[in-house]
Amino acid sequence: MKRLLSNNLNLIPDSKLFDYFSILKFLYVRKKQTVHEIVGKSKIFEAFWDPLTLGVMNTSSQKASAKILSNVIKKTLLKGEKYCRIYQPKVSWNNSIIDPCIKFLKNNGCEIELRKSLKSIEIEYNHISKLCFSENTIEIDEQDSVIFAIPPTNLSKFFPYSTLPSNYNSIVNIHYNLPKKLKEKISHQIIGFVNSNAHWLFVKDDYLSVTISNANHLNNLDSNKIANIIWSEICSFMNTNHQIPDFQVVKEKKATVEQSPSNFELVKNLNGLPKNLSICGDWTQTSLPCTIEGSILSGKKAVI
Numbered sequence: 001m002k003r004l005l006s007n008n009l010n011l012i013p014d015s016k017l018f019d020y021f022s023i024l025k026f027l028y029v030r031k032k033q034t035v036h037e038i039v040g041k042s043k044i045f046e047a048f049w050d051p052l053t054l055g056v057m058n059t060s061s062q063k064a065s066a067k068i069l070s071n072v073i074k075k076t077l078l079k080g081e082k083y084c085r086i087y088q089p090k091v092s093w094n095n096s097i098i099d100p101c102i103k104f105l106k107n108n109g110c111e112i113e114l115r116k117s118l119k120s121i122e123i124e125y126n127h128i129s130k131l132c133f134s135e136n137t138i139e140i141d142e143q144d145s146v147i148f149a150i151p152p153t154n155l156s157k158f159f160p161y162s163t164l165p166s167n168y169n170s171i172v173n174i175h176y177n178l179p180k181k182l183k184e185k186i187s188h189q190i191i192g193f194v195n196s197n198a199h200w201l202f203v204k205d206d207y208l209s210v211t212i213s214n215a216n217h218l219n220n221l222d223s224n225k226i227a228n229i230i231w232s233e234i235c236s237f238m239n240t241n242h243q244i245p246d247f248q249v250v251k252e253k254k255a256t257v258e259q260s261p262s263n264f265e266l267v268k269n270l271n272g273l274p275k276n277l278s279i280c281g282d283w284t285q286t287s288l289p290c291t292i293e294g295s296i297l298s299g300k301k302a303v304i
Contacts, residue, residue, distance in 0.1 A: 171255035223249035256290035
């Protein structure tokens with residue numbers, strides 16, 4: 001396991017400036033190429049390109065779309081340092097995004113109803129005419145708009161003849177209570193790892209959060225075992241053998257679709273939906289990866 005630390009030239013340890021010219025390969029990529037096909041032989045592949053791909057796309061470099069990563073690079077690395085900064089909520093995403101959105105909707109006359117499952121829809125003249133929920137049915141006028149913010153698996157229930165991505169990648173998060181004496185050993189709030197099971201370590205006020213991307217191999221592994229494996233890596237990083245604290249393991253088995261060229265092509269060619277239906281969600285953005293930013297942009301696009 002190695003830590004991603006910088007030297008005075010802001011270069012990855014043991015790398016040279018010339019190694020970074022591999023970024024130019026992303027200026028000209030074909031839509032069917034993977035990241036590994038573009039930079040798999042780069043000297044900074046294991047220390048930079050592979051971790052970057054996992055962090056951005058939650059997909060292995062062997063399968064991840066080079067075209068999508070190219071779009072990200074053009075919006076970040078090639079525009080300068082201020083476009084590459086990591087932003088985190090001060091308290092939580094709920095506090096920063098969800099609660100303000102709910103407040104805005106309510107203040108503008110919207111009703112929010114939770115715990116009601118959409119069972120079926122009725123379509124007339126290529127327009128959704130009814131939304132049939134578990135407890136009631138809503139009539140939809142032809143001039144009304146309907147927005148589905150759902151994953152492909154749910155969309156396929158209503159449109160079974162649509163060809164949609166069916167393979168997903170997991171994300172596993174482990175949250176540990178942070179003993180005060182250990183917090184004093186950590187000088188950074190965000191730490192990246194390579195050659196390890198853990199990928200990212202986020203240091204909060206009283207706990208540590210670890211993120212493992214592309215984690216399908218952990219789906220069926222016991223949570224206690226996962227937590228102990230990752231804690232041993234954290235102890236190695238902090239040069240300590242502190243006993244594992246209380247923890248919680250969260251497995252999101254369908255965190256994102258596998259962000260391969262073929263899956264993006266499926267979404268891009270999705271058609272046959274009712275005229276008054278828009279779909280949104282991170283997976284619907286065919287020029288960006290499945291991220292919070294993509295989700296927000298898809299929502300803006302759906303209401304325009």
